[in-house]
Amino acid sequence: NAGVTQTPKFQVLKTGQSMTLQCAQDMNHNSMYWYRQDPGMGLRLIYYSASEGTTDKGEVPNGYNVSRLNKREFSLRLESAAPSQTSVYFCASSDRPNNSPLHFGNGTRLTVT
Amino acid sequence: GDSVTQMEGPVTLSEEAFLTINCTYTATGYPSLFWYVQYPGEGLQLLLKATKADDKGSNKGFEATYRKETTSFHLEKGSVQVSDSAVYFCALSDWSGNQFYFGTGTSLTVIP
Numbered sequence: 001n002a003g004v005t006q007t008p009k010f011q012v013l014k015t016g017q018s019m020t021l022q023c024a025q026d027m028n029h030n031s032m033y034w035y036r037q038d039p040g041m042g043l044r045l046i047y048y049s050a051s052e053g054t055t056d057k058g059e060v061p062n063g064y065n066v067s068r069l070n071k072r073e074f075s076l077r078l079e080s081a082a083p084s085q086t087s088v089y090f091c092a093s094s095d096r097p098n099n100s101p102l103h104f105g106n107g108t109r110l111t112v113t
Numbered sequence: 114g115d116s117v118t119q120m121e122g123p124v125t126l127s128e129e130a131f132l133t134i135n136c137t138y139t140a141t142g143y144p145s146l147f148w149y150v151q152y153p154g155e156g157l158q159l160l161l162k163a164t165k166a167d168d169k170g171s172n173k174g175f176e177a178t179y180r181k182e183t184t185s186f187h188l189e190k191g192s193v194q195v196s197d198s199a200v201y202f203c204a205l206s207d208w209s210g211n212q213f214y215f216g217t218g219t220s221l222t223v224i225p
Contacts, residue, residue: 004156031211042202042217043157050211058212090156096210099145099164104156 006105023091031096032074036087119216134188142208146186
């Protein structure tokens with residue numbers, strides 16, 4: 001009963017380094033999302049993919065790129081990490097448009113020094 | 114645009130106390146409303162939901178009623194337990210079903 005799986009769980013980067021956060025879901029959901037969570041700011045949407053082959057910007061897309069590799073997988077890439085990208089990143093999926101809720105992974109805690 | 118406002122925390126209660134966490138929303142059309150709970154080191158889990166006006170969502174003793182006239186979805190529990198200590202998020206999904214909007218979260222600590 002895996003649900004949404006994110007890797008890695010923790011990562012430390014130096015400013016300017018790049019990395020890709022991986023996300024996979026096994027619930028056959030159409031929609032997938034990337035959020036960041038910062039203290040006092042709740043969750044902010046970075047990018048989402050309403051279906052395989054489509055991606056759209058959310059509230060805070062700058063500095064990030066995404067790839068919807070197939071229906072299961074949705075990756076988030078930081079090309080040149082900055083300290084402002086220190087955050088906890090959550091991937092989520094949903095069976096839209098059937099009004100179902102989001103299902104979240106356990107998050108990736110990223111620190112950029 | 115759509116948005117969610119929930120009461121600031123942190124909230125500290127004694128075991129068996131009554132809990133209310135206020136949530137109001139702004140949205141066009143007919144959003145669905147959700148409460149999520151986040152335990153330390155974990156992702157958010159759905160606690161309950163309501164998809165139309167006057168619906169009541171309930172789970173694990175928690176309840177919330179979708180009030181369109183007051184644009185509210187307040188979370189309540191009659192008797193909290195230490196195990197309810199967590200961060201609670203109110204959220205809505207917009208009319209298209211493609212986007213979700215979250216409140217800033219309310220941290221709850223229940224002391225024995």
